[in-house]
Amino acid sequence: MPMPDQDPAPTDESGVIETVRAAGEVDPHRLDFPPVPNGVDYLVSVVHHLTAAEVGPRDIKYAVLHLQAATEVLLKARLVREHWSLVFDDPGKATERRFRSGDFKSCTTTEAVTRLRNIADVSITDQADSALKDLARDRNALQHFGLSHDARAVEARAGRVLDFLVRFLDDVLLPGFSLAEVAAIASDVGRIRDGLSSIHAFVTERMRRLQPDLTGHEERTVACYSCGQLAMIADGERNRCLFCNTNEATKYLIVEYLLQSLHNDGVRVRACPRCQRELLVDGIRSASGPDPVSFCFGCATRIPDTAPDAPGEPR
Template sequence: MSDQNESQQPKEPESGAEQTSAPAAVPAQSGKKTELPSQRPDVSYTLLSNGMDYLVSVFQHLTEGATPPSARDLKYTVLHLQAATEVLLKARLVHEHFSLVFADPREATYDKWKSGKFKSCGTLDAFDRLRRIARLALSDDDRDGIAELAKDRNALQHYGLTHNAHAVEFRAAIVLEFLNTFIHEHLIPELDPAEAARVERNMDSLRLQFKGIKTLVKQRMNNLRSALAKVADVTVKCPDCEQWALVADGAEAGPTCRFCYQSWDYLPQSAAANYAWIILGLDENSNIADGYDPPVTNCPNCEAYALVTEAVTAADPSGTTPLCFACGNVFHHLTDCGGCGTMMDSGQPDRLPLCSNCARLRYPGEALR
């Protein structure tokens, strides 16, 4: 092969270099060039996986480096958070129609879309189209937070930025809060089951890092404070993020943390067990040896095995309150039935502790009234 033979010809040595004899030419074996197999995988990211990868990087820079995050970590937090926001907004926009991702949808064609050879819309354009066309419930405050982050990103990318670190963290926290809600409420429901499962797994791992981002915790809890105050009597610490945001109000979907969005779908028993073990440090055998009630037992109201007898609620963080994670009932006079020993709520502290079955047996005449 000619190019192979030419490559074996001796070259003129550089000035002062020692001359050596040229190696013998290797005879060409074939007229075809042999392509060696690639030793590295192709770079392959879908729109969705690309956005999630940027988001993972944001959490790495905020939680896995110096504490508090260094200037370099904050720089990449801003850059990658802006990229994650843009890409994830567009990932949701595609589910309306791919043409909406084009800067000018009138120029959209399927071939351009598949080849990626087109100019896409900006982040705020994507946000506005999701509101106007997809009719998503996105607020002006969300838009303002994204716009401020975009300003920081553009400054860093093009001419540098000098800014208070707390201000950068605060802006990042606002957008992270938005993305957390956006992904769970608007993106995951549109995905096929396999994609939804992958995103959920990513969010599960990121959820554990939420508590390490102090500014995010403060911002999000401030936003949730008024709503959580209304359900303080059925709100406890979440076993996942350890925030006072796990609401066990008897909702059909099961107990849900309003901070990290962890939920126990239709499994209040698991929520009760996780709470008792992780937050209270009690397992199924705790208290029994001392003659006290187990930490989780059957609820006298709904009979589900989801009553935490020593729950600590936001309404009374210094005491304990029996709370059912299934029906959301709070019991103020929980005791054992004096007849059969089953758990019951006497209703009054001085009332004879008899369950309805035992009361009918002991006082049959009263039961007929």
């Protein structure tokens, strides 16, 4: 006999069917979005907007906003499972009354990632962390200042975060769910997976079509800071991404990498030992090989690790 606090586990096929049927019944007059179903619902909206027949500015706007909302909800749902006080901006001032009423300032997404890693022992890669921070920057720019981005870039960037969140659901959140809880979101999770497959297929097909234009330029082709695809060709003065059509002068592009270096330990901007200009970026993904490289956007070339540092630069 099950314990009083446990859901009885269906022991036959009819029991499973009844559990799924009950989980799918929704009261149209009741607003009921527990954290994980709420986050999943946001992801359904993201997929809807990014897989529209014509992805327009409004689709981009709500895809970014809802993807950030989903990220915050799902990461913090796992923190609550560890302990409800961890979602407070200052856990030392947490009270159960304020938690139950929702009357508190919650931690940032960046802090949530740190607490999941350090306290809940949840594995989140640096690559995933970087994608989440890029998303937060997009959301803040859109919410407060307006955001102008090519739809292809947004779709590719969103695909990386979606991919992380689907794996986060599978590996971190769903294992702690009952059958009824899984059944309640199964349909929506299926729609998200289908949408993610569509986004990946779009990215793969577009990169395939671009290969003839990229062939022969591997040594000066790097990952685009905007869409993340290995499709940005540098020429020393300008840097054009064939995937998302970003076309940035080097003097402005280097500012993007300076900003990245603030939250990514693998990226560093320094003086180039060849041209002496501070346009050398360490930790760049390049089409020339699988490992991050040091690439000078002034020379438009990879700088070998054995090259001497520029005067005044640490070795």
